[in-house]
Amino acid sequence: MGFSQEIITEIDNIWQANLKHPFVQEIGAGTLPVKKFKYYMVQDYVYLMDYAKVFALGALKSPDLKTMIQFSNTLQSILTEEMSLHRQYAAQFNISEETLASAEPAPTTLAYKNYLLSVAQTGGQAELLAVLLPCMWGYETIGKNLAHSPGAKNVLYGEWIAMYSSPDFSALTEWLIQEFDRITAQQTLTQRVRLINIFKNSLRYEVLFWEMAYQEEKWLV
Numbered sequence: 001m002g003f004s005q006e007i008i009t010e011i012d013n014i015w016q017a018n019l020k021h022p023f024v025q026e027i028g029a030g031t032l033p034v035k036k037f038k039y040y041m042v043q044d045y046v047y048l049m050d051y052a053k054v055f056a057l058g059a060l061k062s063p064d065l066k067t068m069i070q071f072s073n074t075l076q077s078i079l080t081e082e083m084s085l086h087r088q089y090a091a092q093f094n095i096s097e098e099t100l101a102s103a104e105p106a107p108t109t110l111a112y113k114n115y116l117l118s119v120a121q122t123g124g125q126a127e128l129l130a131v132l133l134p135c136m137w138g139y140e141t142i143g144k145n146l147a148h149s150p151g152a153k154n155v156l157y158g159e160w161i162a163m164y165s166s167p168d169f170s171a172l173t174e175w176l177i178q179e180f181d182r183i184t185a186q187q188t189l190t191q192r193v194r195l196i197n198i199f200k201n202s203l204r205y206e207v208l209f210w211e212m213a214y215q216e217e218k219w220l221v
């Protein structure tokens, strides 16, 4: 069993909480109130601006050309494909690109993106992979789980599900998992414990992100 599989087995309760969050289930059922989805789209756009930078840092910290190309291709696809879907949704909701690009992060978005960036900046390649893997792997699993759900045929949520259940996205996630398993195979117990914690925190933030959107979290003042 690879280290990545060992981690999600150990923290299965958090892994399941992420997959089964009401926000995700309601996308699958096609019943999620549009208002919550709009809120999510804007916050996710703000999040992705910084998430993409983690891939730029991944390229910077790459040990070889092949890894560097993968990180730079992914950075490109986040900015052009994934964020372009967000821009299309925003246009549908009459939210301008300026509003989208200048939206303020809610507390959870701010905390999560700062966590990602600080781990990616201060850690090495293993820490960087540990912090970004829950996001990729979680969405890929959700995409697969929802591929044949009623939501997949929903006019609004169908495209979102299609993007995360695409074979290209699965291949990318698989590459990240293998890279993580390869890099961590030789690590000491102390290093592994640190990586489990990073992975766990990032996964917890994924759950909090759904919850934030579900509750339409606001700053108190």
Ligand SMILES: Cc1ncc(C[n+]2csc(CCO)c2C)c(N)n1
Residues within 6 Å of the ligand: 044, 047, 048, 051, 077, 078, 082, 135, 136, 139, 140, 206, 209
């Ligand atoms: C909070 C949050 N977590 C994860 C993703 C998913 N995601 C972000 S970048 C990327 C790589 C491929 O484009 C994927 C799958 C998201 N959108 N928002």
